[in-house]
Amino acid sequence: MTSHDRIAVVDFGGQYAHLIATKVRRQRVLAEILQPEDPVEAFDGMNGIILSGSPSLASGGEGGFNAAILDIDIPILGFCFGHQEIAKRYGGTVQHCRSEYGPARLQVIAETPVFAGLPEHQTVWMSHQDTVVSVGDGFREVGVSYDHDGTAHRYAAIADEARRRYGFQYHPEVDDTEHGEAMIRNFVLNVCGCRGDWTMARHLDEQLAHVRERVGARRVFLLASGGVDSTVCARLLGEALGPDQLHLLHVDNGFMRKDESRLVVEELQRFGLGRNLHFVDASDRFLSSLDGVIEPERKRHIIGETFIKVFEDEMRRLDLGDMLLAQGTIYPDTIETGGTKRADTIKTHHNRVPIIEDMIRAGRVIEPISDLYKVEVREMAEALGIADTLVWRQPFPGPGLGVRLLCSDGRAPEGHDPGRTQPLIDAQLEGTGLEGLLLPVRSVGVKADLRTYEQPVVLMGDAPHETLLSVAAQIYGRVPGVNRCVLDLSGRGIRRAEPRAAGVTRARLDLLREADAIVMGAVERHGLLRSIWQFPTVMLPLVIDGRGEELIILRPVQSERGMTARPTLLPGALVDEIRGPILSLPGVSGLVLDLTTKPPGTIEWE
Ligand code: XMP
Numbered sequence: 001m002t003s004h005d006r007i008a009v010v011d012f013g014g015q016y017a018h019l020i021a022t023k024v025r026r027q028r029v030l031a032e033i034l035q036p037e038d039p040v041e042a043f044d045g046m047n048g049i050i051l052s053g054s055p056s057l058a059s060g061g062e063g064g065f066n067a068a069i070l071d072i073d074i075p076i077l078g079f080c081f082g083h084q085e086i087a088k089r090y091g092g093t094v095q096h097c098r099s100e101y102g103p104a105r106l107q108v109i110a111e112t113p114v115f116a117g118l119p120e121h122q123t124v125w126m127s128h129q130d131t132v133v134s135v136g137d138g139f140r141e142v143g144v145s146y147d148h149d150g151t152a153h154r155y156a157a158i159a160d161e162a163r164r165r166y167g168f169q170y171h172p173e174v175d176d177t178e179h180g181e182a183m184i185r186n187f188v189l190n191v192c193g194c195r196g197d198w199t200m201a202r203h204l205d206e207q208l209a210h211v212r213e214r215v216g217a218r219r220v221f222l223l224a225s226g227g228v229d230s231t232v233c234a235r236l237l238g239e240a241l242g243p244d245q246l247h248l249l250h251v252d253n254g255f256m257r258k259d260e261s262r263l264v265v266e267e268l269q270r271f272g273l274g275r276n277l278h279f280v281d282a283s284d285r286f287l288s289s290l291d292g293v294i295e296p297e298r299k300r301h302i303i304g305e306t307f308i309k310v311f312e313d314e315m316r317r318l319d320l321g322d323m324l325l326a327q328g329t330i331y332p333d334t335i336e337t338g339g340t341k342r343a344d345t346i347k348t349h350h351n352r353v354p355i356i357e358d359m360i361r362a363g364r365v366i367e368p369i370s371d372l373y374k375v376e377v378r379e380m381a382e383a384l385g386i387a388d389t390l391v392w393r394q395p396f397p398g399p400g401l402g403v404r405l406l407c408s409d410g411r412a413p414e415g416h417d418p419g420r421t422q423p424l425i426d427a428q429l430e431g432t433g434l435e436g437l438l439l440p441v442r443s444v445g446v447k448a449d450l451r452t453y454e455q456p457v458v459l460m461g462d463a464p465h466e467t468l469l470s471v472a473a474q475i476y477g478r479v480p481g482v483n484r485c486v487l488d489l490s491g492r493g494i495r496r497a498e499p500r501a502a503g504v505t506r507a508r509l510d511l512l513r514e515a516d517a518i519v520m521g522a523v524e525r526h527g528l529l530r531s532i533w534q535f536p537t538v539m540l541p542l543v544i545d546g547r548g549e550e551l552i553i554l555r556p557v558q559s560e561r562g563m564t565a566r567p568t569l570l571p572g573a574l575v576d577e578i579r580g581p582i583l584s585l586p587g588v589s590g591l592v593l594d595l596t597t598k599p600p601g602t603i604e605w606e
Pocket residue numbers: 300346347348349395396397398399403534562563598601602603604605606
């Protein structure tokens with residue numbers, strides 16, 4: 001890897017560091033995330049450094065920042081908080097002035113290599129409270145920004161060509177900043193002199209050689225879930241080692257989508273990896289471990305535990321001797337940041353369970369795609385000839401449909417008090433022409449970083465998309481005990497909803513699988529598989545107006561990495577296409593669309 005030019009991105013804790021790294025990599029230059037407290041030696045061999053912004057440090061906290069990084073004699077570019085740190089280090093001052101959020105107009109007022117080829121004016125994206133108000137010797141002001149009412153903000157961009165230090169108050173890494181990519185390209189290619197030769201073809205060749213060298217004559221064992229990461233690993237290892245050395249295990253935990261296990265196995269066979277492909281149908285074992293369990297966290301925990309037991313049993317049964325374990329861990333999961341730390345806690349993931357940690361310590365784990373972001377994994381998948389339908393598969397949680405099949409003891413949730421809550425809902429709906437009803441169930445959500453377990457409200461009636469979304473936001477924002485709003489898609493309205501006792505059963509999972517298959521089929525036909533980030537179909541044991549037993553919930557969302565999410569509205573033609581088939585599935589009582597952002601709703605309902 002050291003043969004490549006590299007840029008270090010110092011992560012000050014915002015979600016922006018990964019975005020910056022992907023934008024640098026788009027220039028075919030390898031970017032690696034480093035931490036502010038890392039020693040100077042960690043930057044050896046880097047061609048340049050980008051300092052990220054930091055929403056949480058907007059007022060200038062510097063905890064743990066090794067300021068000696070700023071003295072390393074390579075080009076450094078700072079964004080937002082990083083920009084302010086650079087200004088301060090060289091004698092400038094930073095003050096708490098008027099905050100700027102969202103779009104501003106940047107005027108380039110002096111020539112500098114980072115602005116080469118740019119027009120004089122462009123829209124840039126701001127998010128800051130502190131501002132640079134003066135710069136030290138050697139620095140020039142090269143950009144001024146104007147906010148929505150025309151107020152000028154000085155030192156929006158600064159440069160010191162002799163020291164090769166640059167700073168932007170705005171965020172060039174976000175797509176809303178015009179020419180942001182050109183600014184990053186100018187820095188990386190022109191100022192840092194990187195060659196831009198980190199192509200996927202080259203990276204793939206290097207990984208193949210690396211795997212061969214690392215593995216030698218040993219056997220390699222890989223869990224193939226069917227997700228794009230493990231599939232790319234399987235294909236890569238197969239290419240490097242051939243089918244004899246590679247043992248694949250696919251476990252059907254009973255929470256897979258319809259026909260999914262069959263398709264996964266077929267795809268792996270198509271790659272010529274069928275020789276040592278082990279398939280275990282553990283669905284009975286998972287189902288019986290969940291007998292009588294209805295509480296979401298317990299369900300998730302039991303599914304995780306059972307998975308580890310199955311995994312250990314299979315390892316023992318296969319008895320592969322001195323083997324290596326391969327994992328499809330990707331780059332964001334190997335980096336400790338605020339963003340990924342939380343993601344780790346919600347995932348009872350099998351990448352870091354004790355037995356695997358022991359193997360990592362013993363040097364027996366190989367992670368061939370751990371340098372790659374998801375978009376790059378997909379690029380590699382394409383380079384390896386993996387089918388489009390697999391490459392573009394939406395993220396699917398480890399516990400699968402297990403977290404989309406809600407259970408109930410048949411009673412309304414504790415604190416369910418329509419006498420108190422319904423008038424508050426009605427007040428929010430006044431004058432909108434919409435009706436709303438509090439549903440006697442709960443789902444998981446998140447408010448101010450805390451997990452909530454609250455009730456949804458179903459809206460009924462016709463209104464433009466924007467109205468529906470803003471009414472929904474008002475209700476879950478203002479009515480205590482409510483964390484979601486859904487929209488009735490049945491066209492029949494809902495007068496009365498009653499919970500029904502239901503646990504995890506094969507019959508319920510099969511029904512959810514059918515509904516999910518109808519939805520995913522329509523999404524594919526309408527060409528929306530790539531543009532919708534994730535589309536869970538959820539099932540809830542609810543009798544509606546005395547009819548049916550299960551409410552089907554559509555949860556299409558847009559998201560970046562799942563930390564936050566926006567509800568996606570579906571084309572009317574798609575809804576018309578799936579309404580009939582879903583409502584006529586035996587036992588289905590209704591069909592609704594989730595209108596909730598994350599926060600306060602999570603993407604999954606459990
Ligand atoms: P939430 O529901 O927390 O989900 O908004 C965010 C993202 O994480 C996925 N997710 C999981 N993935 N094991 C996983 O591997 C889990 O237990 C799990 N729970 C949620 C979810 O599908 C979404 O993409």
